[in-house]
């Protein structure tokens with residue numbers, strides 16, 4: 255597939271690789287082969303209009319490798335390039351560190367100093383109108399919290415109001431310390447709820463609009479995968495017009511896009527719609543929706559959590575009731591728009607339309623999910639998430655596959671460069687490309703390698719002699735193995751567990767047994783725990799999912815990464831299990847396509863915590879023997895960097911002792 259980019263017949267700009275070398279010299283770095291290869295590949299993809307997937311190991315300097323040709327392209331075409339990330343940490347790194355330094359370094363080589371801006375979803379900016387207007391009550395959760403929570407939220411609300419007087423950006427992330435969702439929601443609106451700048455009395459000074467205007471004038475717009483997906487779906491254009499997108503942390507793209515398009519229905523969402531519409535229409539019509547909400551509440555409270563493969567009759571009837579009573583409310587609300595001279599009324603009606611649309615459309619979607627008899631033909635899965643301390647049960651609906659949507663909406667319109675340290679699973683890009691909806695043509699995948707010498711710097715030890723992990727917690731043999739490895743390493747261990755329960759159990763069992771400090775995720779904020787872990791060499795840190803991907807600790811504080819089991823999705827995870835069944839129903843290998851791919855990706859991310867700089871050395875210990883013995887182990891091992899491998903328990907112990915000395 256060739257995606258036409260704006261033609262630039264005679265570019266007088268220096269080639270991308272020369273610009274890279276200027277930037278690297280100015281930033282005091284050294285040339286890295288992988289980085290040079292990546293710059294050339296990105297430039298080629300831009301020239302050809304083909305999509306590109308680049309696997310670039312830690313230390314490649316991949317942000318520079320895509321930013322340089324991107325900036326060059328933006329200057330050539332006078333259109334911004336969009337760079338999308340999964341995490342706020344990477345967004346901050348790009349706008350606070352990489353882009354300012356790069357812009358300064360390239361200023362003399364290009365027609366003007368490169369410019370950049372960050373753009374977030376509307377909910378992230380303070381809504382000036384909501385700050386002053388009579389907006390419908392959104393504090394529907396109050397009754398769920400105890401008095402202390404409510405007064406804490408009250409203090410946060412006050413702090414937001416004070417901050418609103420002085421902030422220049424209205425960006426929630428600049429409010430330090432942060433505030434909870436409940437407080438923030440009182441002064442922010444979703445894109446659907448926004449009145450629109452032309453109708454809004456505060457439109458001229460709206461923070462979200464100012465951020466968007468700024469983004470339209472710069473060379474590089476940094477955003478997140480969720481906003482990228484919303485923009486690509488085209489219902490609400492949020493990003494400035496662009497023809498080149500760079501997706502960093504691309505291994506997260508499918509999950510983030512799935513979250514954006516997941517629909518939710520609960521007693522809370524229906525009751526919110528009732529509250530918002532209540533004073534705007536005849537009471538008996540609103541009461542019908544209230545009754546539907548009560549039915550839904552009783553039904554969901556009694557139903558078991560998990561996938562809902564067949565639609566129970568009573569659920570079908572209740573969803574139809576919710577759908578029809580929401581539709582009646584929408585009709586009663588009258589035509590959309592209007593109320594031009596009464597912004598308060600317009601705001602209330604818009605908020606009511608938004609909540610009702612969501613309830614109505616989600617109920618329709620859930621009913622339609624069962625429209626096909628055969629599993630292979632289904633497009634969506636419905637499941638019930640049980641109640642927690644903070645919220646009632648929620649019925650959700652999500653697509654089994656977002657590839658088609660990405661292919662049509664994102665890849666069809668523009669050239670996309672996708673990059674991450676982990677994209678080639680089992681040595682091939684095909685698995686990820688399939689998830690992105692890319693076919694055989696129109697894209698290329700390259701692995702530019704890593705500057706690290708994996709076989710010399712790291713040992714991958716699989717404890718083949720241990721029993722397979724079971725359902726009943728960590729076996730004693732695992733705890734003994736962990737203790738001995740940590741003693742050999744003198745602490746300095748990151749323990750990556752497949753569940754919080756396992757991380758806590760290991761912490762509890764080993765805290766007294768080891769004479770090094772042992773931290774567990776949840777003891778404090780994860781950011782503080784990682785800081786403590788990095789600053790004190792003997793300290794160990796145990797935890798689960800966010801640590802698998804979010805820890806970047808170079809140096810001697812991290813010599814050992816322990817992984818308790820191959821991180822397959824939980825068998826009762828509704829979305830992955832449904833996706834697995836769907837692939838199998840279509841004749842594919844559901845286990846390999848979904849579960850093994852998920853595990854390979856996470857395993858590669860987890861093992862990637864060990865080597866973070868050129869001089870790092872250490873051991874990755876995987877306690878789960880299946881990584882050495884199972885039939886799928888070749889695929890998993892083929893997804894990892896080429897560490898030196900062993901199953902001999904003596905080898906990692908000796909290596910760790912040597913390193914500790």
Ligand code: SF4
Nearest residue numbers: 381383448449454460
């Ligand atoms: S334009 Fe929308 S987001 Fe901006 S102040 Fe008005 S209502 Fe709020």
